[in-house]
């Protein structure tokens with residue numbers, strides 16, 4: 503109920519204007535987002551690198567309505583990849599891209615070309631791209647784009663969402679040699695016809711998917727903050743004889759930083775998903791939906807202004 507409320511709010515432009523009118527953005531930016539500019543993204547990437555953490559930079563923007571906006575998103579990624587390389591932050595830093603931000607809903611061929619250009623820039627910078635997963639109506643199109651991109655850029659990462667009933671099958675398809683696969687629970691409001699609804703069913707699906715990925719030939723990227731699932735992933739890595747370079751943990755910037763440090767200190771590769779940019783609203787609402795305590799955090803930020 504709480505979760506659906508905030509996920510519905512993520513799509514409300516009326517509420518977005520209301521939230522934006524509150525001078526809260528600074529506190530929010532500090533907790534979950536690197537900042538509004540590429541300079542902020544580079545500065546925080548450097549700080550995280552100094553702490554032994556890798557990053558996946560996400561330029562926030564899922565509100566692309568024109569192909570001009572889509573081209574601007576492409577240009578932003580290409581530019582930030584060059585800056586990451588020049589700053590010596592690659593290969594540890596990669597980027598995460600939402601195809602919707604590249605215009606997938608408007609012109610999927612052009613969105614593919616933009617994604618291709620970003621992958622080419624990533625290759626030049628000595629790093630890779632991961633295609634974020636969005637709501638279930640886009641899953642087929644995104645996985646098809648992934649297959650096409652991997653022909654030229656085999657290291658392009660996929661994201662699979664354990665809450666979708668189809669995902670075990672997708673894990674089987676993608677657990678192949680060299681295949682980078684991020685496994686997350688899933689962050690959108692999805693109907694029962696396509697997605698498990700209870701937390702327990704989602705967790706069980708996550709473990710089944712983890713078993714497939716860890717026992718397969720690909721490179722699992724375990725994206726969760728859930729202590730039980732992290733412990734199970736550590737166990738499965740041992741069970742399937744994977745060394746620490748043969749999988750990684752991924753966590754969101756600002757979420758469980760003490761766990762990020764603990765995993766890195768234990769010798770694991772830990773990648774922090776680091777968003778930056780002006781369009782923080784939808785991202786923030788999904789983070790609020792995940793944890794009631796975050797609402798208290800937001801409320802404190804508003805009232806302290």
Ligand code: FAD
Pocket residue numbers: 633634635636661663686687688689690725726727728729752753754757758774775788789790792793796
């Ligand atoms: P939960 O059961 O939600 O949380 C477990 C515990 O983690 C909580 O009890 C709490 O202690 C802590 N926690 C979790 N979330 C928060 C938070 N927001 N603030 C504070 N504490 C929190 N989803 C997609 O749909 N597509 C994607 O492409 C995608 N990419 C992701 C990339 C990364 C690196 C990560 C970590 C997540 C990504 N997600 C994505 C989001 C994911 O689907 C979940 O919505 C999110 O990670 C919360 O699920 P959880 O596994 O952490 O478990």
